Amino acid sequence: MLTSQTSSYTHLAHQPALDHLRALAALLVFSFHAIHLLHLHWQARPDLAWLGVITEGHTGVALFFVLSGFLFMQIALQGGSIQYGQFIKNRLLRIAPLFVVVFFIAISIRRNEFQAADWAYLLFSNLGQAPTSGHFITGPAWTIGIEFLFYLIFPFLALFTQQQGGRYLVKLLLLLAFFKLAAWPAIETPHHVYYSTLLGRLDQFVIGMLAAVIWQRSAQHPIWRYSLPVALLVIWSNSYHQALSASYFTAHQQGLFWVFWSFREALGWALLILCWSACAQHLPRWIERPLLHLGQISYSFYLLHAFVLYFIHHSLQVQGWLGQGIISHWMLLSLLAFGLTWWLANLSYQTLEKPFLDLRGRYRSAAS
Template sequence: MSHIRIDQTRFTGADGVRAIACLSVILHHLSQRLAMPAQEKWLQEVQSVALLGNSGVSLFFVLSGFLLSFPFWSAYLKNETFPSIGTYVKRRAARIMPGYYFSLLVCLGLVWSLNIPTEYLWRRILTGFTFTAGFHYTTLFPSDLNGPFWSISFEVFSYVLMPLIMALLFLLGKRRSFGKAILFWFVAFGLVLVANSLVHQWFTPSETGRGWEYGQIGGAKFWMPNYNPVGFFGHFTIGILAAGAMAAIKQRGAAIEHARKRGLFDALGGAALVLAGLLIWHMRHLGEFDFSLQQQPYYFPTYAILFGIVLLSAPFSVWVGRWLDNRFFRFTAKISFGLYIWHYLFITLIERYGIPDYHYFGIEDVGRWLGISGFVVLISYAAATLSYYVLEQPFIHWSKGQPLYRRKRTEPPQGHVA
């Protein structure tokens, strides 16, 4: 099985899933700017699908849960000691904080220099820098200029919760087994759903000023509690369960190689991808929460489960993993964090200070929309590439004991555990 790349640092297919998640979110934001009623019927259908690209946010959580929990699963099943929390924290901080803080500071600088009025400014600054913005609707969006910041605090919450729950698993007796561990995490998943139900019961905001017509704060109030850090840990948990399943499959040895050669893992991963696409197609004319558990976004848990299946099967596949990890997807995955935290800022600045009708359903001419959106994609890739090589990569190297700003000859793709 030497050709199956399933060691603790490389997961075939993870780059592709990360790229799909990132590009889906960008496509969602760009497609919002095209006036749907002015388009031909076939294009309206395509746009309806593109508008559901925000579901890529769920994939980020599933992928993070999968990649970050695998070393814990591996240590548990091999009867090894609990992985170093110091190393875990250092690598998470190095991966998130430099790029995010710089982008947040740029947004704050623009707010002050352009005299942009901002509600709850200091509260949002404080929670933005401490990754606690996601606990109240007044702070959910740390910046009016860069909406996608909202998910960062949710991710950090999941980063904290996962190792704490894993630590409890390691403490539950000396006899370890996959069956015990997977049951433990299914129970944890159930408790997350219970906690999420209580969040809905106790923390649903009032209807006063609730809705996107009241601006970003009103939109955040409308989103919550359907969007909340506890609920999103459910998406993260599906990735954790997928990592556990993959860790168990890995131990099966020769039987797995036989199944791999017969194409069973390709069939499983391919079917999951097709079903995920069909789900998005089916939902294109339905409401956001018409197919979800507990009014959670992104067709939870079905969409997350399907990509969890992709992640656990791709490392054992013959062609699905290679297709997902094509060259373009691998590069996109490498700079995906920068793409995520920069693209919407450019959209906002173009709308406010360049092209006033580049707003929600504002552009009627498809060619003009393509030109503007293509420019957004181009400058987003440029900014993300610069951010990765100048700011993010050096700290990633530092977190692994290497000097800052010393480039290696080869770069691991983003499918690696950071």
């Protein structure tokens, strides 16, 4: 979940298209949680497969991951070397302040179950009985552990890609596919493992990196401008297929589907990134301004939206308003939650994120 700001430490020109896509990712995850918490109750709904991009809107997480790989590889491809320590410091300044707040809320909620070993979940927020996974309101934080593990290895992956080209990433994807396939018979719940661990998600970051290599070589090619409808169709088709026959909420999971699902999902998002990057220059201002702003605050929006959704849902239940004809339509509640989350994310960005963002320094040396 990357900041949209471009600073002197990267020398990378601001790319509004990536802000648009961050906004899309945040909206998808928000819509996914809203429709299930307020209406569908975490059930598979193959009858709504045509709406799969919402009912399986967790796919927004994949878009976030692919965007991370794409942007960081773009920075690396400018030349020069990445200073590992400064890179990690910058990433901690980006993600740690708000995540630590969410983590402390999680351990406070479950204070009687807290154990000293829980501190390790500051880095591994998606494994075992992570405190952040103990309640819906802090649940979205599971992705931060995966993101940070990618940060730890990215400078090495970038260096090897600079040395060997895109073929290094292709070889890495083949290895990852083998590891996932070989591990499949040993995993009791493949859909859960491949959904929420680095084993299942690393290929999405790598595909984002590979998309950056392709973009560097073919950014001006007209194929990307003309392929946007194809990219949108691929994404809709992916979500339709998942909602129809392999929903995350399906009782009997198709194990082999999940082995390669992240790869297929990431390919669709990588295609959209390439196409949208070529097409997004001429959006009307009334559309672009809110998209740019939501892209900027997308990290806060992502981590905090579940707080708002749960508060609204619980409050209206307590008052007996849900399903009583006074306020019964989940879309109205979702709009209310969206507005409150927007306000809260702005407050969080200005208070908990931006002061730390301003402390970042340059991590890439000049190209020789």
